[in-house]
Amino acid sequence: MATNDNVYRLQGLSCMNCAAKFEKNIRAISTVEDAQVNFGALKLTVKGDATIAQLEKAGAFDGIKVLSENEPPPENTTPFWRKRESITTIISLFFIIAGYVLYFQLEPKSPFTIGTFALAIIIGGYDLFKVGLKNLVKLDFDMKTLMTIAIIGAAIIGEWGEGAIVVFLFALSEALESFSINKARKSIRTLINIAPRKAMIKRGNSVEELNVEDIRINDIMILKPGEKAAMDGEIIKGESSLNQATITGESIPVHKTFGDEVFAGTINQEGYLEVRVTKRVEDTTLSKIIHLVEEAQAERAPSQQFVDKFAKYYTPAIMAIALLVAILPPIVVGASWTEWIYLGLAVLVVGCPCALVISTPVAIVTAIGNAARNGILIKGGIHLEETGRLNAIAFDKTGTLTEGTPEVTDIVPTEPYSEADILSLAHAIEAYSQHPLASAIIKKAKLVEGKKVNAENFQSITGKGAKAVINGKEVYIGNSVLFEEIGSLPRESKQRISSLQAEGKTVMILGTSNEVYGIIAVADQIRKSSFSIIDQLFKLGIQKTIMLTGDNKTTAVAIGNQLGLSETRADLLPEDKLTTIKSLQQKYGKVAMVGDGVNDAPALASANVGIAMGGAGTDTALETANIALMADDLEKLPYTISLSRKALHVIKQNIAFSLGLKIIALLLVIPGWLTLWLAIIADVGATLLVVLNSMRLMRAGERSSIENNV
Template sequence: MNEDKNVYRLQGLTCMSCAAKFEKNIREIQTVEDVQLNFGASKLAVYGDVSVEQLEKAGAFDGIKVYPENQKMKEEKIPFWKKRENKNTMVSLFFLIFGYLSSFTIGEESLSTILIFALSIVIGGYDLFKVGLKNLTKLQFDMKTLMTVAIIGAAVIGEWGEGAVVVFLFALSEALESYSMDKARQSIRSLMDIAPDTAMIKRGNKEFEVAVEDIQIGDIMIIKPGQKVAMDGEVVNGQSSINQAAITGESIPVHKQKGDEVFAGSLNEEGFLEVRVTKRVEDTTIAKIIHLVEEAQAERAPSQQFVDKFAKYYTPAIMVVALLVALIPPLFLGGEWSEWIYRGLAVLVVGCPCALVISTPVAIVTAIGNAARKGVLIKGGIHLEETGRLKVVAFDKTGTLTEGKPEVTNIVSLSNTSEAELLAIAAAIEKFSQHPLASAILRQAKKEKVQEYTADDFQSITGKGAKATISDITYFIGSPKMFQEMVSIPTELQTQITDLQLQGKTVMLIGTQSEMIGYLAVADQVRKSSLSVIQKLKELGITNTVMLTGDNQATGKAIGTQLGLSDVKADLMPQDKLEAVKSLREQHGKIAMIGDGINDAPALATATVGIAMGGAGTDAALETADIALMADDLEKLPYTIALSRKTLNIIKQNVSFALGLKLLALLLIVPGWLTLWLAIFADMGATLIVVLNSLRLMKTKYN
């Protein structure tokens, strides 16, 4: 089925009920096997053989335009008041005012006044009636059907003026809701416009301007000062400061030179660069971000699933209540038919679930889009909500709380072997290792220009160290724990090791199976931002901050004390980290694990929310984590938690307000105070307040 999948972008998708109807219409096309509509991202995936014309026909009721995903949409910047439907609304308002002037001068029951109100109703409600009457014939009861019945009912019982007010307010509500959703979706559109459509490509001695779709991997891009990078690539010539805030959220430009990676959409500030293209246009980091953000906005958050389920039963229930209000008093209590039909119509209008249905998705869409612009990729509403409920944050140490660039601080020989030779043996073994501490040894060996040995039969000993053969002798390098299993460590040496560990240094012993010939001490520098991040988390109420590290207890404790962490779990193998996360989840509930997304993948997957750092540089981080901090910047963590909490609060406010206002309006029926125009005003007011409340998320900051 996937072979026939086609993805389209949509224009003119105004409301949730319109989206549901559009999806239903597409399903009825015989050649369509399945369809998935993403309202938040205004995107459509269709499985089966179907043309753009057929899809636009399915969306003709709402004027929906359909474009293939890879085709640039020609977005017409039509001012709000110049759109056809909005012009109709303004003409409708003109006749509505004229109608009320007429009713005051010649009477509301005169034929002239009725005709003026009728004109207002027909002009303002033309699009509404076209859909509503069609739905009525098919017995499909959505928002537009309810409104159509209410307006026709008002006209039948002679309430022409109120009918015209309802039409105008409903049209205005639809226009403002559409405008607000467009504002919420703007975050994705702004991401799409970040990378240029063309790039200067150098082939031989000639330079050509080439569309990004036609650029091949291996092509050389020319990027002049002030130009944006069009494709992901690697610098092969030149150096410059690159502003990559659009991708990673970093406010300070990053210096790039030969061998460094640059991202599509970043801005070259000063130097001239030649960059070898490493990814196709659909695989660039910005393309992945856009795709993941859109997928995230399509995911239904738990609160949205609840609201959708509730609305499913709520709408038929309101229709039954409206019918009972209209029939029971006249039939059994001697009430007047016109009065109670009017009240029943008011129930029908106030019962529209617009505000309720849109209360969650507009908040989720806005929050995820806002986060993406600030370099935080949240891969779904569920992860956004779970982050807002966190009780514990567990950190990996190396590269997360620390810089991840450890340095050799001590080289001590315990035998006739010189310090230089000791470093050379260590470097020969660690050349094959992936451990972060290995890079420190290799950098130190290069710096001191020690002799290069060749190591054979390298073998990593998980969580302990490594071994290899150099000049027919098998050497081991690793933790004191590993050597304790082979030889006895003298008390004096054990004291030296403990002293170094208490300073936050990691000690690696070097030797053979029968003796120790020396040791190296390596220290990883704590990030400058780590302390302030932990303090900000405490301000947010997260007092359980735990460090999970493979380092020894003394090193872990030294860093934990320095940062004010509530707990440190050290000497952990990868599987121990997994068990530690499980244990913390059982004890405290919702837990986030933050790491680099590669070594910590099992622990990230087990946590309630897995957060990866440096997502822009690693595909693994983008794939494995629930949230990716695109820059290698821990400062974005408090912002993400603050945004998630604010989103949760706004969703609760929206749902409470939408339901509360409906309930209040329904209570006004008892004394007969609920008029038709007041009912639609309550519905429109609730929808607007819910949308505007959600748009506050666009301004979320955390210093």
């Protein structure tokens, strides 16, 4: 029998190891088929049946509270230094200092000295021992079990002072880890709390405030100046500027009027608006973004998969090494049992894989959360890492490198006609056409004052142009093929047409069967930002930039040359783009495809990283691409590459820090220099380095700081 996935939010989950243990305990419930804990987003997905009481019992070892998915956990506003674990850590430090004062003033073995150190151990290590001793009884060897064994062992051999220092430094590292993870999670909490939970809804003649869960599609939402939209919808009355920074990352307000789309979480800055609700609260663009970001944080990145596999064998290996260090020298060469048991305990402490376990997820959670705040949706750690390894980027042309809307660029009249005459005549014919080039002529004609001309008997000529009767004459507008067929294309016109086409422009001719009135050139304008963006990508280490387009080769090459692209491939159908991406992967390795997420879907899916433009409100872009630039703006692309490269560097540095410090500490066993406090400093030092290094990614909102560091 099929079972549904039940999703819950969590409160109190303190560490990655605790998440793994919690997951394991839930899977042990007989009615549960599977469970997955998303540590970054504090979410739990359970396949099967389990009550909240059963789930909280499974997490009782860490004081985990389980809430329904629609009940976000309250934000803990208690300052870091006022939290209980921080206070007990400080008290523990106070007793350690007092203990060492007594250590030097009285006998080291004095009951007062030992008692003071024992108080430091009990106060600072209460939570540690509570879990560690339970695990020890069950022979469940995690980090807290190893630490508990080491501290009890230190007390047994009389090293009370060092045991107290180990407790304090371990508590400090746990507090710092919790602090850094909470800072990273704040990105998601910020997104969750963006949209209001209530809205003013107009039904008939009455207006009432409703919870978003009670709002239905086609309800009318009232938006006054300064208010946030609670739902997605379409404006049916009024006009205003809306700040869409929460969705697109762009702080410049966008003017919207009748028929325009409004996103939940955006701010109405000026006028009064009535908005017809088009989506339920769980289907809004903001809800999709939050869901995708949370899922992204749960996905195991390649680096994390490596660390998880490594840690699986690493911990048992460290325990075996610690045991051998403790017993082999006394048995083989008659060395001091106390000295080598002490060294064995130190190996146990230094071997705690705390820093290694958090080395990747802290960086991933931080980078993905901050990217979301900047209008960039990265759908998983694997995509973040793949983006950091890109060698080449392929671009769709229309709507990506160009504006996507053709504009009239040149009007070349022949004697005795003027530009205004040409536009008036062309407008009269194209007013009946639905072709995109026709809209460009109509738009241009409205900006130029000319006499009004009426056309009759309009007829479209498929693939070539159109014709109509104006003032009793049959007037044509179309391409050179059409005019060569009717026999009215003089030599000088052909030369001018060739010149304009070489510039990447589409040329239309206006005239009769025996006379050319003039030439109109239309082109899809290159985005002004495209020039600097291509330059930035080369500076970031992207070796090749390639344009893939269905447009003709002449136009494509002209645009590619203007932008300074490495390569241009034209006349491509969607399936051709897919084939081209595969050939580029064989040639350059890691390749990204940037497109609009609709006709580029096959190429986006086959690239190592698919990057969709204009993800805001575009379901196809959100579903197909690995990364969605929520604003229809390429300027986010260099920032995304830069952030990903930075995150990849940080992950590699974290793994190197966590393993390197431990290897150095373990080598100190050979001359017998490793002490318990040195071991814990190596462990805490690695954790602290990993945390602080990952927190550098929190500056992701400052584009320049990322770009300057790559």
